[in-house]
Amino acid sequence: MSELKEQLKSQIIEQLNLEDLTPADIKNDSPLFGDEGLGLDSIDALEFIVLLDSFYGIKIEDPAAAREIFHSVDSMADFIESKK
Amino acid sequence: MKIIGHSYINPRGAFLNGQNVSIATEENYLKKYFSELEIDYPKFYKMDLLSKGSFLGDYLLRDSYKDLLHVENELQFIFANSSSSKETDIRFIESYEIKKNPSPSLFVYTLPNILTGELAIKHKWFGENIFFILTKFDSNFFIDQIEMSFLRGNEYCLCGWVEMKGAPEDECFMFLVAKSEVVNDNLSNKLNEILNTYRNE
Amino acid sequence: MKCYLKYGAIISPLGDSVEEHYSAFFENKSGIKKEEKTGFNAENLFLAKIEGLGNSRYDTLLKQACEKLIENYSSSFLQNPKTGIIVSTTKANLAAIPLDTFESTRKIIDEIIHTFSEPVIISNACISGVLAVNTAADYIQSGKFNQVIIIGIDALSDFIIYGFQSLFALSNEACRPFDKERKGISLGEACGILVMKNTPDEDFNVEVLGGASSNDANHISGPSRTGEGLYRAINKTLERSEVSKEEIDFISAHGTATLYNDEMEAIAFSRLGLCHIPTNSFKGYFGHTLGAAGIIEIIMCMVSMEKNVLFKSIGYSEIGTTxxxxIISENRKMEVNTVLKTASGFGGGNAAVLLKCIQ
Incomplete structure (x- = not known):
């Protein structure tokens, strides 16, 4: 699971072009969206949908419903595990 | 009109009102200036080069804004460069041609005026904004635009020449101008002098 | 100093003259149609595409429009040192990447129109066209120029299409601005040219009363939930024009047909007490043509004023904003004297201009 989380962080940095950040800058449980944490927004949620599809083969049809899944690295990892 | 502050950023240094405030030797100089300034603004990492450069140039000018009144409505952004958002354009093309996934987070930065949006969000300023494409920095052009802006009723112009495409000659030159009764015929020459001094540092 | 707008040229899928556009609009003909396999995954998209532009679409379109302009204006007018030129475009000739995408614009203008001064290029997303008209008015009022040529242009490209697809912003049918069933944008391409002068002609004139822009200060790509920037841009425009809102006969809205844009506009119009004024979006005819939109839509506002007709907002049947x-649901004869044109776009920009017909 922790391996998955580290991998996710690298993929987030790659997918969102956050090359100034390192995986260590992203905490497992801090919110990815909003003004705290990484300050991501709805456009980045679209990138996460692409990320889940291209790296994990998981398709999300409704971008709005995915907000909870994308709350943090923890919640994304839980979701990916549950789909395995 | 009166210049009340100016800043300059390039891959070698960051400057405020003629004074050097940081020196860089590393490739990622924007990240270096950002961390030195200890700004808490996570959105910075998502920005393209144009927005990052102007965000830092604007932050350097923060003391110049302190005593200004009505900035939220009466300050206009006048920005320009020669290559628009070319660096991000190329990266977006790569996202669909090579990575086979058109990237929305890159696409939203494929317009040069996005940097004015970022500055407006940061300050909560609702004033006018415009972005021009010029072949090179032209002080007379900026002076004309500033004069016309003041005639329309604005009181300040935050201007910028932001040519950033990941090249050694990248630069972000910003200057803040206030409306004033003082007639200054040589402002255009003065702007050229300021920029040339920065370029030769 | 007063500023007057005249037709320059217009090329879209609906024709290559103002007269052709008038008859197409009179018949409520749309330039949008299904184009096979144009999407990133070879989807069939609804686009307003001009036939016969070939591979260098932007350059060809710009050349055609400039040729039309010189048919109607003398070289002594166009090449006068007191004639300025402004170009509104978001992406110009994208095909030139990694080289200069704006070089061909300057070259084509120099070769065909041969203006004395260099073109001033405005690239400020979807509000560029309205900003270009407001900037032209500034030039005339400051006395720097006596007349200004204003070109608005953008061409379709994979870049633009895939970009809007990646944002899930495209409609899977022809766009339906302000409608309950609207699903997003239809992209288009066009070139419009206006000519602004400091003296009126004997026939029909449209005066630019005033304009303004304002930023939402909210999000770089999403419309404000409160319509703050548009509200302020319109308010400032009314103040600068010294016109009361009761005088406005018609609003040509931005109306891209995305859920959030149209809702944002409705909120701003409501906050300003403008909801009762006949309003349309021309996007159902032209699609969203980005840097050309403001210019070609102002040309159609001028047609409305000249012919005294309000054009139906095509794609609309039932209100879909809170x-x-x-919204104008059928063409209607009416005296149209004062028109408010608005635009909103990426980067949080909003712009407005007030036009008045002087017969």
């Missing part, structure tokens, strides 16, 4: 607007 505030009820007076």
């Amino acid at each position: 505030e009820t607007l007076n």
Whole structure:
């Protein structure tokens, strides 16, 4: 699971072009969206949908419903595990 | 009109009102200036080069804004460069041609005026904004635009020449101008002098 | 100093003259149609595409429009040192990447129109066209120029299409601005040219009363939930024009047909007490043509004023915003004297201009 989380962080940095950040800058449980944490927004949620599809083969049809899944690295990892 | 502050950023240094405030030797100089300034603004990492450069140039000018009144409505952004958002354009093309996934987070930065949006969000300023494409920095052009802006009723112009495409000659030159009764015929020459001094540092 | 607008040229899928556009609009003909395999995954998209532009679409379109302009204006007018030129475009000739995408614009203008001064290029997303008209008015009022040529242009490209697809912003049918069933944008391409002068002609003139822009200060790509920037841009425009809102006969809205844009506009119009004024979006005819939009839509506002007809907002049948607007559902004869044109776009920009017909 922790391996998955580290991998996710690298993929987030790659997918969102956050090359100034390192995986260590992203905490497992801090919110990815909003003004705290990484300050991501709805456009980045679209990138996460692409990320889940291209790296994990998981398709999300409704971008709005995915907000909870994308709350943090923890919640994304839980979701990916549950789909395995 | 009166210049009340100016800043300059390039891959070698960051400057405020003629004074050097940081020196860089590393490739990622924007990240270096950002961390030195200890700004808490996570959105910075998502920005393209144009927005990052102007965000830092604007932050350097923060003391110049302190005593200004009505900035939220009466300050206009006048920005320009020669290559628009070319660096991000190329990266977006790569996202669909090579990575086979058109990237929305890159696409939203494929317009040069996005940097004015970022500055407006940061300050909560609702004033006018415009972005021009010029072949090179032209002080007379900026002076004309500033004069016309003041005639329309604005009181300040935050201007910028932001040519950033990941090249050694990248630069972000910003200057803040206030409306004033003082007639200054040589402002255009003065702007050229300021920029040339920065370029030769 | 007063500023007057005249037709320059217009090329879209609906024709290559103002007269052709008038008859197409009179018949409520749309330039949008299904184009096979144009999407990133070879989807069939609804686009307003001009036939016969070939591979260098932007350059060809710009050349055609400039040729039309010189048919109607003398070289002594166009090449006068007191004639300025402004170009509104978001992406110009994208095909030139990694080289200069704006070089061909300057070259084509120099070769065909041969203006004395270099073109001033405005690239400020979807509000570029309205900003270009407001900037032209500034030039005339400051006395720097006596007349200004204003070109608005953008061409379709994979870049633009895939970009809007990646944002899930495209409609899977022809766009339906302000409608309950609207699903997003239809992209288009066009070139429009206006000519602004400091003296009126004997026949029909449209005066630019005033204009303004304002930033939402909210999000770089999403419309403000409160319509703050548009509200302020219109308010400032009314103040600068010294016109009361009761005088406005018609609003040519931005109306891209995305859920959030149209809702944002409705909120701003409601906050300003403008909901009862007949309103349309021309996007159902032209699609969204980005840097050309403001210019070609102002040309159609001028047609409305000249012919005294309000054009139906095509794609609209039932209101789909929380505030009820007076969307024009059928062409209607009416005296149209004062028109408000608005635009909103990426980067949080909003712009407005007030036009008045002087017969």
